[in-house]
Amino acid sequence: MTQADLRTRLEEARASGLHHIARAQDLASLEEAQVRALGRKAALSRARSDLRQVPPEDRKELGRLANEVHAELEAAIAAKRATFQAAFMEKRWERERIDVTLPGDAPPVASIHPLTKTISAFVDIFVGLGYKVAEGPEIELSRYIFDALNMPPAHPARSPEQTFFVGGRGVDVCLRTETSPVQVRTMESQQPPVYVVVPGRCYRRDTADATHVAGFAQIEGLAVDEGITMGDLKGTLELFARSFFGDELDIRLRPHFFPFTEPSAELDVQCFVCKGSGCRLCKHEGWIELLGCGMVDPALLEWVGYDTERYTGFAFGMGVERLAALSHRISDIRLLWGNDLRFLTQFRGSG
Ligand SMILES: [Zn+2]
Numbered sequence: 001m002t003q004a005d006l007r008t009r010l011e012e013a014r015a016s017g018l019h020h021i022a023r024a025q026d027l028a029s030l031e032e033a034q035v036r037a038l039g040r041k042a043a044l045s046r047a048r049s050d051l052r053q054v055p056p057e058d059r060k061e062l063g064r065l066a067n068e069v070h071a072e073l074e075a076a077i078a079a080k081r082a083t084f085q086a087a088f089m090e091k092r093w094e095r096e097r098i099d100v101t102l103p104g105d106a107p108p109v110a111s112i113h114p115l116t117k118t119i120s121a122f123v124d125i126f127v128g129l130g131y132k133v134a135e136g137p138e139i140e141l142s143r144y145i146f147d148a149l150n151m152p153p154a155h156p157a158r159s160p161e162q163t164f165f166v167g168g169r170g171v172d173v174c175l176r177t178e179t180s181p182v183q184v185r186t187m188e189s190q191q192p193p194v195y196v197v198v199p200g201r202c203y204r205r206d207t208a209d210a211t212h213v214a215g216f217a218q219i220e221g222l223a224v225d226e227g228i229t230m231g232d233l234k235g236t237l238e239l240f241a242r243s244f245f246g247d248e249l250d251i252r253l254r255p256h257f258f259p260f261t262e263p264s265a266e267l268d269v270q271c272f273v274c275k276g277s278g279c280r281l282c283k284h285e286g287w288i289e290l291l292g293c294g295m296v297d298p299a300l301l302e303w304v305g306y307d308t309e310r311y312t313g314f315a316f317g318m319g320v321e322r323l324a325a326l327s328h329r330i331s332d333i334r335l336l337w338g339n340d341l342r343f344l345t346q347f348r349g350s351g
């Protein structure tokens with residue numbers, strides 16, 4: 001073994017190592033090239049172990065050359081590995097890249113039903129005036145629905161044709177046809193002053209059409225106190241109508257009849273679309289019928305044990321569907337009970 005032989009072998013190990021490293025196409029083939037260039041059986045390793053056989057005076061220089069070749073091959077492998085890793089990361093980055101400028105997929109978010117919104121808007125106005133919210137049973141005694149409200153036994157509302165009786169004909173329990181029994185129960189349970197609004201579900205044997213459904217929502221109001229007059233009724237309802245439909249609108253009261261109020265009236269509000277000049281919504285009348293109202297019949301106050309010499313009151317009530325239909329220009333209230341998201345999501349966010 002001569003110095004020249006060993007030098008040649010080291011140079012060949014360098015050239016062949018660099019050649020294999022350069023040819024590696026990926027990390028796996030680079031691993032193979034590394035084994036071939038630097039492994040225990042590689043030409044370089046074998047040449048290094050043969051260094052022992054050269055004379056000591058030459059060993060130092062050849063040893064330096066061997067170290068140099070080893071370092072060069074290691075550096076070439078490291079550089080090649082770095083380019084593969086960079087390319088791998090580049091590909092991965094490309095694959096996993098998120099374009100933050102793309103519009104996101106909005107997850108479906110629930111929203112409040114337009115009827116519930118309408119009730120809330122109504123209640124907010126009256127709570128602002130100091131009213132409380134009262135609630136009562138949907139399955140009610142005839143005594144609270146009909147007797148207390150001055151409806152004689154022959155009144156058509158007491159017929160099973162109009163009312164859902166629970167347990168069959170002649171049973172004195174039915175699904176409430178209006179929220180008025182809650183007014184009666186509220187008065188029964190406390191002395192005046194009474195200021196309540198009563199939202200709730202009611203039921204009538206109506207065939208569903210554009211303005212009727214058999215299960216619907218109603219909202220009523222009741223005020224009983226000393227010195228309550230028709231002027232208070234008008235002022236309160238004017239404030240409600242203007243808060244709900246528009247500041248500048250007029251209201252009017254038309255005489256009407258209800259069994260539990262005397263005098264009774266219907267309240268119209270000036271059409272909020274045409275401001276009274278006539279349009280499709282108000283059927284060219286300039287006015288929109290809004291609700292029924294009146295001064296509480298003293299017979300009802302007596303029925304609950306109030307002193308009618310001292311107390312008077314007013315009451316009003318309306319269908320929530322009608323109110324919602326008016327404020328959202330819905331022409332068929334069956335849509336409100338249809339549970340169709342295509343319809344309901346149109347009102348997301350609106351008041
Ligand atoms: Zn109009």
